[in-house]
Amino acid sequence: MAIPTETLFLDPDSERTLQQQIQGLVADSILSGRFQAGEKMPSTRAFAKHLKVARITVSLAYNELVANGYLVSRDRSGYFVSDTAPRLPQFRPPPPDPEDAVDWDSVIANPFAPPSELVRPSDWRNYHFPFIYGQSDPRLFDHQNWRLCALNALGRKDFESLTTDYYERDDPVLIEYLRRQLLPRRGISARPEEVLLTMGAQNALWFATQLLLSPEKTAVMENPGYAGLRDLLRQVGCRTVFAEVDQDGLPPEAIPHGADVVCTTASHHCPTSVTMPIARRRELLRRAREENFIIIEDDYEFELPSLRAPTPALKAQDRTGCVIYVGSFSKTLFPGLRMGYLVAPEPFIRQARSLRAYIMRHPPGHVQRTMAYFLSLGHFDAQLTRMGDAFSRRRAVMEKAIEENGLELATPGLSGGSSFWLRAPAGVSTTALALRLREDSVLIEPGQAFFNPEEPNQNFYRLAYSSIASNRIPQGIELIARATEELARA
CATH class of the missing domain: 1.10.10.10 (Winged helix-like DNA-binding domain superfamily/Winged helix DNA-binding domain)
Structure with a gap:
């Protein structure tokens, strides 16, 4: 037939x-x-x-x-x-019995609350003006060389790196590149025993919070701050203190006595993108040394261009081993890569390596080797240059459009990053503004998700330029200004 x-x-x-x-x-x-x-x-x-x-x-x-x-x-x-073509096994599942169904709410011993999410639709690429943060622009990515590196990693020469179970170890080629090329750009010197690969920065932060915190301990995080970290602190059950940031990031004097862990985004504060000055960093390290607390430094976006001279990482000034450094390739390559790393004293890395071994052994070997090729052959630096040129142009266009349309920068005079932090007029909910703008195919990120949930703040929003072309920015900003004025009059 x-x-x-x-x-x-x-x-x-x-x-x-x-x-x-x-x-x-x-x-x-x-x-x-x-x-x-x-x-x-x-x-x-x-x-x-x-x-x-x-x-x-x-x-x-x-x-x-x-x-x-x-x-x-x-x-x-x-x-x-074919007569021998594969077939799925034909099993008839038993009929459901709702009366005796498992009550999962009572069975699960350690329930996890759903993570905080920004107001961002899954089909964001279909929007004409996507001012959203942290997503890659395929027009800027070196697809050809990434593909060649992946083919090399999958080839016979690297068959062992592809198929071997590293147990708790990482690809030595990638670790060596991180130690000798990437970390020194942040002023950091580390031995192989002080570096651990993770499945992105969120995974690295999870390791750190699991190892350092418990219900009896106190963590300090920035307000506003990274929502993903707040979720991790909530899950570990520790006491969380929210420290208000200012135009220079986290003020050391806002940290209460008795803190066990302090979390900061010193180089590019999340979400305002301000940079912590050197004097404030020294004071933070002094307090950590004298009061015996640990600092978790999430150093994202450090590779992106800056109008000012680059500032060494907080970890680079650490002389006592009190800083746990978190890095990631999500912003410079693509978030779906899920590749990050921890840099910390060997005793901490040893424990983090053991914890990682329990849940996933190590990130996939072929992904590690692909990364090693892409970095060591110079493609990563070329990628940074290409992104830097494009982001600088987009930043200038957006800054001009923001000024011309009368929108208010909450943190003026920023030197880099990939986004702007803005303040809406009094009485305008940026959550409502974000939903209204979808009608115009515009996406923004309302700031509520970044603030302490017990003190909601609907007055701020973030505009990123990593995923939108320069020629679309002026019209998109004009639509934002028009919708903002419309809600302010309502």
Whole structure:
């Protein structure tokens, strides 16, 4: 029996190639039992005509399906579903019994609250003016060289790095690059035993909070500050003190006596992007030394261009080992990479390595080796230069547009980063403003998620320029100003 072409369709919104879609369509139909062994597939010509694709695309998909055992080719007869094609096991699940269903609310011993989320739709790329933070711009990424590095990492030469279980260790090539090339740019010197790779900065912060805090201890975080950190502190059950930041970041005098851990984003404060001055950093380190508390330094965005001379990391000035340094590649490469690192004294890293081994051993070996190639071959530095040029142009355009449209910068005179922190007029809720702007295909990030939940603040919002082209910025800012004025009059 021949399979009619009219029953086969492609998804116009799929991100896969046409060949991949055809392969998946046929394979899924065979696995589900919709196509039976011995049935004849549509000819490549008829299939291509029906799908409105090139005939070679269908031929290549059929050849892959033959290689994988789904189809067989018979001379002058065409393609048929193989008698030995894979099949999903056919099990009939038992009928549900709602009366005796497990009460998961009572069974789960350690419930986790859902993480705080910014008001950001999943389809944000479909918006014309996406002023959202931390997302990569595919126009700036070096896809070709990343692909070549990935191919090298997957090649026979690196088969061991691809397949070996490192247990608690990391790729020595990547660790060596971090130690010799990346960390010295922040003034940090570290031995291999003092560096640990993580699945992004959030994962690194989780290790730190798990090892350093408990319900009997006190943590201090910036207000406003990183919402993801606040969630981690809440989950560990410690006492959390919110310290109000000013135009220079976290004031050391705002830290109460008796603190066990102080969390800061000294180089680029989250979300205001202000930089902590050297004198304030020295005072923070002095207090940590005298009062015996640990500092967690989240040093994101340090690679991005700055109009001022670069400032060494807080960790670079640490002489007693009181600073736990957190770094990440999410902002400079892409957030989906999920690659970060911890730098700390060896006793802490030893414990963090053991904790990591319990839950995931190590980040995937082939990802580590791909990163090692991309960094060591100079592609990473070229990427930073390309991003720096684009971000500098976008920043200048946005700063001018903000001034021309009368919007208020909450932290004027910033020197770098990838976003602006703005204040809305009194009485204007930036959460309501964000929802209103979606009607104009504009996305902003209301600031409520960054503040202490017990003292809500709807007056601030963040505008980022990492994901929006320069030529769209002026119109987007104009729409924001218009919607802001509209809500202020309401």
